[in-house]
Amino acid sequence: MGDGLRVVGASFVVPGPSGVAVRDRLKGLTAGDETVLRLVGDHLGSLASRDLKLRCAAGLKHDNKGWASRKRELTGLSSSRWAGALTKATHDQWALARRGQAAHIQQLESGVNTIRRRLSLPLGERGSKRAAGGYRSRREWHAKTRRLGVLEDRLEQARADWAAGRVRVVRGGKRLLNTRHHLKQAQLAEEAWRARWEASRRFLQADGESGKRYGNETIRVGPDGEVSIKLPAPLTRLANTAHGRYVLTARVSFAHRGETWRDRVHANRAVAYRIHEDVQRQRWYLTASWTVPPVQTMPLAAVRAGGLIGVDTNADHLAAWRLDRHGNPVGAPRRFAYDLSGKADHRDAQVRHALTRLLHWATRHHLAIAVEDLDFTAETSREKHGRRKRFRKLISGMPVARLRARLVSMAAELGIPLVAVDPAYTSRWGAQHWQKPLTTSKRTTTRHDAAAVAIGRRALGHPVRRRTAPPRTHQRDGYGHRTVQAGPEIPGREEPRPRIPGPRTRSVPPGRGANAGNQNAQHRPGRSTEHGFWQQDSLPLRL
Template sequence: MRAIADPFTVSAPAGARIRDRLRVTAADTEVLRLVGEHLGHHQRADLATRIGIGQVRAGQNQRAERKKRLTAVSSSRWAGAMTRASEDQYQLSLRCLYDKQTSLRRAAHVIEMRLAVPCGQRSGKTRGYANQAERWSKQRRLAVLRSRLTRIEARLESGRPGIVAGGRRLAKARNSLGSSGLTDTQWRQRWDSARLFLTADGESGAPYGNYTITVAPDTGLVSIVLPEPLRHLANAPRGRYRLSCAVGFSHRRDDWSDRITAHRAVRYRIAHDAVRDRWYLDASWATDTAALPTPEELRAMGARMLGVDLNADHLAAHVLDPHGNPVGEPLTLPIAVDGPASGRDGLLRAAITELIRIAKQHQCAGITIENLGFGNARATGRETMGRGGRGKRFRRTVAHIPTARFRERLRSMAFHAGLVVIAVDPAYTSVWGERYWKAPLQQNNRNNRQVTVTRHHGAAVAIGRRALGYRARRRPGVTAHDRRIVTRRATGQAVLPPRARGTASPPRTASTPLEGGETRPRRGDQLALFPDPEDRSRGHQATTRPGRDSSANSGRHRQMRLQDNCLRLTEGSP
């Protein structure tokens, strides 16, 4: 069993981003499209120049020279935004190449290990392939992986990653318009909209935080600085174009208003959704670093936690008290994995909103999740996650779990709600949750038939206990649920009851303890309709019949009782 990593507090979001719709007119649309196409053309040319320079240090990327050339066809601030976007895109592509290289190496290594073992045999923990046909297909798969790895390593060595301005998926859809359900006109509209560039970096001290794209705080009117070749389209002083619509930013409007009123930097981006033919304005800014409490500080505070187990189609949650005991009923929040991405994101936000509401209702200080990534599973899933239809379904389930999106959404929403997010090691949480916590949770909720307890609820309890510093397993020595002792002993007890040092626990009896130091009750204390003539209580005398030294053992007692009965009948006769 591998070592369990310590829990840690998920850092607060480093920035904020809000969006509002621009209800532009036809004239505004024409101006925005001309400006976006002009700037997008020069930005793509600058990106090609940056890729040709290769992987160099920050001071050797020739940014000053490139910015000077771009200033002549736009403006100084537009040129700065374009060169910054080119550098960010280049560095992101390099990181993606390094991640892909690591993934291919890991997958190739696993296949090589299994190919080294003969078919149908096992060498330690490595199992060979079932037959020669599967072995041959894996050899071909290994050749494909090595070919891809060679190409990626060559790109990394030259420092020239492949970047598609507009998106690789949309570029591939051009060759298969029938299967993608798009016409040539529809594809061209989406392609041109994705290649527009209307992004302006913020600047502290500039009017309302951004001189290139400015939003007035009182009226919400948006104005942009036109590039030098398009200054003849200006309808405002100093070569600016003012849109006929206004924005309000209903979400986090106070934060945005306070920032632009103080003339702090705000970055704006104008985007076009070709599917719905809508224009949007995005505002983003960096936030101050926040110091969040650590798991040790939360334990010292005696705070409650909400353990959450993330699955492909639902969230399983349970509230835990400061001692690690489950409180209340298990919770199940459904989430959707099918359908468009925009719908899935909305349902995921709704589920996180419900989690935050439950955490506040039960006065929890934070939410505990697993530190999931599934990077290794996606790389070696074909070799380590099962074969056939069952393994394929399991791999598809793992691929559908929105780990990264859930973590980022929860981190941001919980921070603004005043909650802390604790990430724990995901090792053995589902296994131990089912083994040690599923049955106790079923016993505690047996009267509520509307609640269905699953292994995922047990995993949520294990996750919460791990964040609180307790073992995921139940405390050893706690007996199982029983009707005779349920009123005086807990079945899911997580902490020892306080007791003076040096004292021992009282003797455990089969019933209520009796006076005199006895550890087992006398049968005479029990109500019996037909008492046994023989006392089998290990020498304890029964109070319902004479002792062993009386005359009842010789049969004389029966004779005396018969005489007494005859005498009573005689006295009662007329």
């Protein structure tokens, strides 16, 4: 744009999720069941590690011939279906590492370019709102030159790995692996860490297959909740039923989406299963997942017809405000707080509870929800924000990915449309144009509330600012109405608003102000009401 602002992207309706996953606990497992699950998981986990090593060694030279060779080798040590699940998991993990490598290169390039630009500026030169200035001291300039060399070395190595197709993957997680060297800080004993490490490296998952019994031949779950596993070839001696299968004593019954899952099982449609152990809680869980057909999204014009709810995402709460179809705030702003401290389960529950309250509010008013299409992958580097450690920590702590995934899934379940808008300048322009006008003696409008209004107006297709530029003259007949709050087709837009009794106008009796827009009902000079009830006096008795 000519004024230096970046182009704001168009709003769009967010498509629904492409898959569903539900989880249930395997209750009542015997010691023998747990032993069999660990043996099968450890055996398949070793095969998965070996196959991943071969896939990483192949790099960009991988082809169908190599994949078939690996699968034949795994089939003899497990089964044909287990081999298919292992090779698919290997390919998915390698592809994920490849995407992470590309993102890492992009972040390194951004940091190197930022440092180079700031080093080229004179010391102490002031920056702007869009770009940082020069470094403040010679000491900081020298430290950044050394950091630039480190980043350039990392970037060169990352680019070489990318060109060679070399990725680095740790089955079980790099963080858990590094915890082994810091057991005291993690307050873990070596035995406890070992149990977590072995549980994270087990492989007990199988993809579904339509047309087969109950949608999965490897891990089969019947409508009554019975779970049976096809044992690998070296462990068939552990089978307790025919055809080399082991039936668990535990039963599952999915409380969430149970009817949908049962319908798929009865119809022999594909359902993927995964069994894993939670070492800390000493529990076993079974997760069922399946794909859902894409749902036709509602047109954006239909979503805007009845207004919507603008939502501003923050580190500790969701700020929301309801807007009508003209972009006017309706009612009072709402705030849905959550606490992201503590363990991961607690943080996830907090986000889910806040979204549940937001969606229930939208359901009551039959409204869509407008959110920002946030992406902070390149916004958390210290090269971009310098010494603003608190701001970097604030951005890094925002649950953007988790909240986005949860919101899309939960909104699709309730049939609530989601509109994603470009997040450019929503907080700045919202505070500039809406924070002060919406602040009253009884309500303090925050910057986040004003940002929610800006997000909602952008989703509705209105400009963020409250008024357009005034016409060259005051002849509205020639240049149109000054505001964009109500179109010319809206009846009664020029009339004064009647005073409606309510909590803030308890002294106003009902019915007062009903004729506020009817000038003929007012006792004013020159109006017809002044003569409507006029009656000539009788003649005087004396002349």
